[in-house]
Amino acid sequence: MDRISVMKPWLGTAESDAVAEVIASGWVAQGPRTAAFEQAFAEHQQAGHAVAASNCTTALHLALKVAGVQAGDDVVLPSFSFIATANAPTYLGARPVFADVEETTGNVTAQTIEAALTPKTTAIIAVDQGGMPLDLEPLRRLCDERGLALVEDAACGAGSTYRGAPVGVGADVSAWSFHPRKLLTTGEGGMLTTNNEQWAQRARRLREHAMDVSAADRHGSTLAPQESYGEIGYNFRMTDMQAAVGLVQLSKLEQMVVRRRELAARYQQELAGVPGLRCVQDPEYGTSNYQSFWIEVSRPFPLDREGLLAKLAEDGISARRGIMASHLQPAYAGHSGYTVALPVTERLTANTLILPLYHDLREEEQDRVISSVLSASALTAAGA
Numbered sequence: 613m614d615r616i617s618v619m620k621p622w623l624g625t626a627e628s629d630a631v632a633e634v635i636a637s638g639w640v641a642q643g644p645r646t647a648a649f650e651q652a653f654a655e656h657q658q659a660g661h662a663v664a665a666s667n668c669t670t671a672l673h674l675a676l677k678v679a680g681v682q683a684g685d686d687v688v689l690p691s692f693s694f695i696a697t698a699n700a701p702t703y704l705g706a707r708p709v710f711a712d713v714e715e716t717t718g719n720v721t722a723q724t725i726e727a728a729l730t731p732k733t734t735a736i737i738a739v740d741q742g743g744m745p746l747d748l749e750p751l752r753r754l755c756d757e758r759g760l761a762l763v764e765d766a767a768c769g770a771g772s773t774y775r776g777a778p779v780g781v782g783a784d785v786s787a788w789s790f791h792p793r794k795l796l797t798t799g800e801g802g803m804l805t806t807n808n809e810q811w812a813q814r815a816r817r818l819r820e821h822a823m824d825v826s827a828a829d830r831h832g833s834t835l836a837p838q839e840s841y842g843e844i845g846y847n848f849r850m851t852d853m854q855a856a857v858g859l860v861q862l863s864k865l866e867q868m869v870v871r872r873r874e875l876a877a878r879y880q881q882e883l884a885g886v887p888g889l890r891c892v893q894d895p896e897y898g899t900s901n902y903q904s905f906w907i908e909v910s911r912p913f914p915l916d917r918e919g920l921l922a923k924l925a926e927d928g929i930s931a932r933r934g935i936m937a938s939h940l941q942p943a944y945a946g947h948s949g950y951t952v953a954l955p956v957t958e959r960l961t962a963n964t965l966i967l968p969l970y971h972d973l974r975e976e977e978q979d980r981v982i983s984s985v986l987s988a989s990a991l992t993a994a995g996a
């Protein structure tokens with residue numbers, strides 16, 4: 613019996629051909645393919661500007677920096693997220709302050725964010741967790757009233773929509789990931805999008821050592837102009853090999869979303885009505901790309917999360933614990949930004965698990981996952 617993985621990227625010969633072309637061109641670092649990928653991504657996401665980065669963590673770092681976050685500021689964000697969300701402000705000397713989430717989407721809301729605001733808060737980071745769109749409009753109003761920068765961690769969100777538009781559109785600046793755990797992958801890679809031209813220009817310079825002329829532009833001229841460095845920057849560049857893969861992947865994104873939504877709908881249908889089991893679902897205001905398909909188990913489901921993970925593993929199925937809670941990690945032990953109770957975060961992080969879902973998952977494989985969960989629910993209920 614083959615083991616079923618929890619996730620797999622959808623890559624093929626078009627991607628390898630695109631990389632081979634870049635290598636043959638002799639220009640492999642950040643250059644024309646990266647610029648083309650940025651333009652295509654900006655168009656696809658309805659963003660004024662897109663700036664490629666080495667990954668989403670560095671894109672978030674740049675997003676906070678161009679949004680004006682400084683050492684000593686507070687940035688309110690969910691603990692219920694991959695830890696990079698909390699680490700990004702920390703890199704700038706700002707303090708992450710943890711907000712709770714609501715249970716149906718696993719996302720922050722205007723209420724949970726407002727409850728965690730401090731006098732030093734200058735920005736918030738809202739996450740489209742696992743690809744579930746967050747309810748942006750109430751957050752937009754809150755941030756506008758208080759003069760806060762609204763940063764969207766859309767790491768998982770390419771292909772998800774909010775009120776008919778791509779997620780990320782309504783934030784001041786958004787950050788995206790192209791890690792293989794997400795839908796669209798470049799191996800490692802990230803993007804920043806914004807409608808603020810000055811922020812985009814500054815991010816573009818900062819990701820390349822804050823050089824005023826890009827390496828690609830200098831290479832293009834015979835007598836290279838003298839470059840200057842206006843502030844202390846970073847090396848957060850993407851390579852053209854990655855961007856070439858990204859362009860192919862972007863052209864396949866809609867297909868990926870359709871397939872994932874079909875598979876998610878099958879899980880939702882087949883697992884509906886199992887007592888003590890809840891599937892993540894689209895909110896009324898948007899559609900998910902189902903980057904992660906999670907379920908919550910609670911009584912009267914006969915197994916707890918760890919028990920169900922073990923049962924799935926026995927049946928040759930790799931599932932994963934659900935989204936982490938950063939405030940429970942040793943890295944944030946004793947952290948002063950843990951100021952409000954996070955009951956929903958703690959409940960979800962303990963009781964959720966992620967089921968296999970990826971483009972090439974076959975129906976018979978998904979059937980195996982469904983039967984394993986159903987048999988866990990039936991067998992143990994009778995036996996225990």
Ligand SMILES: *Cc1c(COP(=O)(O)O)cnc(C)c1O
Pocket residue numbers: 667668669670693694696697739741742765767768788789790791801802
């Ligand atoms: C994956 C992820 C990140 C980090 O993305 P990288 O590209 O690996 O840096 C940040 N935030 C969230 C919510 C993520 O899921």
